[in-house]
Amino acid sequence: EDKVVQSPLSLVVHEGDTVTLNCSYEVTNFRSLLWYKQEKKAPTFLFMLTSSGIEKKSGRLSSILDKKELSSILNITATQTGDSAIYLCAVDAYSGAGSYQLTFGKGTKLSVIP
Amino acid sequence: SAVISQKPSRDICQRGTSLTIQCQVDSQVTMMFWYRQQPGQSLTLIATANQGSEATYESGFVIDKFPISRPNLTFSTLTVSNMSPEDSSIYLCSALDSPIRYNEQFFGPGTRLTVL
Numbered sequence: 001e002d003k004v005v006q007s008p009l010s011l012v013v014h015e016g017d018t019v020t021l022n023c024s025y026e027v028t029n030f031r032s033l034l035w036y037k038q039e040k041k042a043p044t045f046l047f048m049l050t051s052s053g054i055e056k057k058s059g060r061l062s063s064i065l066d067k068k069e070l071s072s073i074l075n076i077t078a079t080q081t082g083d084s085a086i087y088l089c090a091v092d093a094y095s096g097a098g099s100y101q102l103t104f105g106k107g108t109k110l111s112v113i114p
Numbered sequence: 115s116a117v118i119s120q121k122p123s124r125d126i127c128q129r130g131t132s133l134t135i136q137c138q139v140d141s142q143v144t145m146m147f148w149y150r151q152q153p154g155q156s157l158t159l160i161a162t163a164n165q166g167s168e169a170t171y172e173s174g175f176v177i178d179k180f181p182i183s184r185p186n187l188t189f190s191t192l193t194v195s196n197m198s199p200e201d202s203s204i205y206l207c208s209a210l211d212s213p214i215r216y217n218e219q220f221f222g223p224g225t226r227l228t229v230l
Contacts, residue, residue, distance in 0.1 A: 004156075036221075040223075041204055041206070041223050041224030041226065042118075042206065042221040042222060042223045042224055043157070043206075043221050044221070045219070045220070088156070088157065090157075101159060101172075102157075102159065102219065104156040104157040104158070105156055106154070106155060106156045107156060
């Protein structure tokens, strides 16, 4: 069974701090790893990573995949209160019969305090 | 990117009743999915809604409990049948915008269900 584990489960930081969120996975037929930000209810897409060692960057957020270590990190620099959310990691894998499935981790709840 | 809406946004229901959640996408999409997120848990895929045929359910989910319809390429419904307090969750609809960007699912705002 495919598994995605995120750490830490929760994190409290002060504005301006830099945070690193971790995601490790055990899946067969890996295709990509995705990061989402979930505020209130709907997750919004952040990054998709398919190649090891290539950093994806968007503003203060960046992410990198290590296929050898079966893991990924999400970095947020100069955190702001608006970064407070649950960050979800998901792994996309081929599940047979021409279909694929996203397996989600439990998420890391980030709280940024002023 | 596709914009997804869900109705209702939240509901409080009595045990033993059923609730149908609607998911509307503003453009035709190749695939639609239904997820459940129980308190403190990750998103769990319930089923893939197939246009014109029966939904494909994941292990632990059955059609009698979660009947799904997808009459066209922009709309789907999920019914939570014979509800119990254990069904209290957020139910999320998601869609694939393009078969090329198959990994970038877009999510609806979710339906927060509380069963008393």
